[in-house]
Amino acid sequence: MTARDTTVLVAGATGDLGSQIVQNLLERGSTVRALVRPSSADGGERLRGVAGHPNLSLRVGDLTDGAASLAPHVDGVDVVVSAVQGGPDVIVDGQRELLTAAAAAGVRRMIPSDFSINLYGYEYGVNLYSDVRRKFSEEFRDSPVLRTSVTVGAFPEYFLAPLHEVLDVAAGTFSIWGDGTQPIDITTIPDTAAYTAAIALDPSTAGRDVHVVGQQLSLLELHEEVEAASGRPWRLVRRGSLEDLQAEIIRRQFVATSPFEYLALQYQTVMYNGRASVVDVRNADYPSVVPTSVATYLAGPGATHLARSPENTASQQST
Ligand SMILES: NC(=O)c1ccc[n+]([C@@H]2O[C@H](COP(=O)([O-])OP(=O)(O)OC[C@H]3O[C@@H](n4cnc5c(N)ncnc54)[C@H](OP(=O)(O)O)[C@@H]3O)[C@@H](O)[C@H]2O)c1
Known part of the structure; x- marks a missing residue:
């Protein structure tokens, strides 16, 4: 499968990182569905530069609306990339709804919104933000969707x-x-976005985490x-x-x-x-x-x- 045959749904597409992931995916030739909330149904300021791109469609939805409402957005998608930000309601509960919808639609891979230091290198209780991301990672244990966490260090x-x-x-x-x-x-935010797009379009990353720096x-x-x-x-x-x-x-x-x-x-x-x-740095793969x-x-x-x-x-x- 090439980038041109790959359809990616990006949640958090209006965000700082998410919008740059969208841009990188489009540059690589893939078809992108940008999940945007009703308050930024036109894509907002950060997606203005790619507005009207023939391979981009805006999908209006909110993760907290539940899996059923997300179903049409993930139908036919190859990879889900999440770059949402928020508390446990978004990172654990909201992403769980997205994962449930993705599993029901037969999506094979998902990159959750980690993009952090190596949060799997230490235990619960060290860091509030890491805890909710680890909590969400446990949802993949019983899911047919394969997780790829992208670790980059600090922005x-x-x-x-x-x-x-x-x-x-x-x-x-x-x-x-x-x-x-x-x-x-x-790792800068633009570099994180560029690596994430490359990793999203690399099927060999299915079910394994990727560290780049x-x-x-x-x-x-x-x-x-x-x-x-x-x-x-x-x-x-x-x-x-x-x-x-x-x-x-x-x-x-x-x-x-x-x-x-x-x-x-x-x-x-x-x-x-x-x-x-980071361990096992994979920059050379990209x-x-x-x-x-x-x-x-x-x-x-x-x-x-x-x-x-x-x-x-x-x-x-x-x-
Ligand atoms: N490694 C580091 O040093 C570092 C530093 C900062 C961030 N990060 C990580 O990078 C990731 C992205 O962060 P960011 O700074 O790009 O975030 P951001 O600019 O705040 O963007 C967050 C995105 O999530 C969307 N969102 C929030 N709640 C949602 C919901 N319920 N349903 C759908 N979309 C929702 C927002 O939509 P709206 O535009 O509608 O609000 C926005 O598009 C996060 O995982 C964050 O922890 C890492």
Whole structure:
């Protein structure tokens, strides 16, 4: 089966990642059904660039409406790709409805909305977002639909944003926990979309997870990249050991008004101790995707992380 013979349903098609997966699939010649919610029935801003493409159809639906309402959208589909975002109602319950509909329609493969660090490298209870994705993965045990989870590490668009508390533009600091020598996995959102499209169109991935990565580098190396890209020094702040990081997460859990006050640190614990690292990296299976280096990212769209802008300063103060 070639890309041209393959029909892919993309859920979360109006999202940041999902819209770019749609675009990559169309570029590869496949037929794409973009699942969009009624509130963005015209495809919205992010799908504007591919509006009217002859191989694209918009399907209006919401995962929480249930499997029966999703049935016409998955009928005749070869692969389902989900890039939805949300709480357990979407990631567990909503994707379960999509999986049920896909199974009933005879869909062979599904890529769930993981696109994360290697969340199967650690156990339940480490990270809220990982837990719901693992919970959903258990649904495949009794399903004829074969799962392919795509692992990419951290998106630099998020990891270098104020939420992760690594860069503090106002203070001119770069903060690390631990000794900063563990390699971490970084893949941009556009590269994740390009790899996901290639993986979706690769039938050999049926029933196995695929790890790909843009660049692996330690926090100390990332610090050097940030200094080189910005042309100025960033004072290295050693915030404590990995045990101190764990204690900080627990402390915040007691006082937090929102999980976002500690979620980023939950990702960092397993990134910095290596348990969330990619294994069996399969970049070589997809030579058509040439991932962006961190240096290139920082010289391009990532330059916004380094700018002394009001956005960076204001959001830093609120974290
Ligand atoms: N590795 C990393 O560092 C990293 C960082 C960020 C995100 N991610 C992962 O990447 C994936 C995509 O994230 P994103 O940032 O692209 O998300 P996003 O931009 O927020 O997009 C989410 C998409 O899900 C759709 N959606 C939400 N609830 C739905 C429902 N009930 N039914 C149908 N569609 C629904 C949204 O539709 P509307 O447009 O109608 O709201 C939107 O299209 C997620 O799994 C996320 O965890 C990974």
